[in-house]
Amino acid sequence: MSKRPKIKITLVDKIGKMGCHRGHKIGDTFDFDTERGKLCPMAMHVAFPYVDILRYGGDIPKDSDGEIKICCPDAAVINIFKLEKIEE
Incomplete structure (x- = not known):
């Protein structure tokens, strides 16, 4: 069984x-x-399905920079996180 890739989550912007x-x-x-x-926990709730997709070979649409980004569901905050799959 192959090892699951690591996932790095970085806060990259705020709206x-x-x-x-x-x-x-x-x-x-x-x-x-x-x-x-x-x-x-709100950001984690959004991130989890994307992490699962990345770990098990799925593809997620990327932005114009080729990055996968998600945002916090709190409309007053709207933190934007980048997800990266780290192959070891």
């Missing part, structure tokens, strides 16, 4: 007017396997 309720700042990075408890 909303309020600060993150969890205290996340642009540049914060999380390893899905070891640090997912540090990531805001």
Whole structure:
């Protein structure tokens, strides 16, 4: 059985007017396997299906820069996270 790839989640932008309720700042990075408890539960809820797709060979539409981005569902905050599959 092959090892699942690591997934890196990085806060790369913010659109909303309020600060993150969890205290996340642009540049914060999380390893899905070891640090997912540090990531805001609302953002984690959005990220999980994408992580699953990436880990099991699926393809996710990318933005114009070729990156996979998701956003926090809190309309007052709207943190934007980049997902990266890290092959070891």
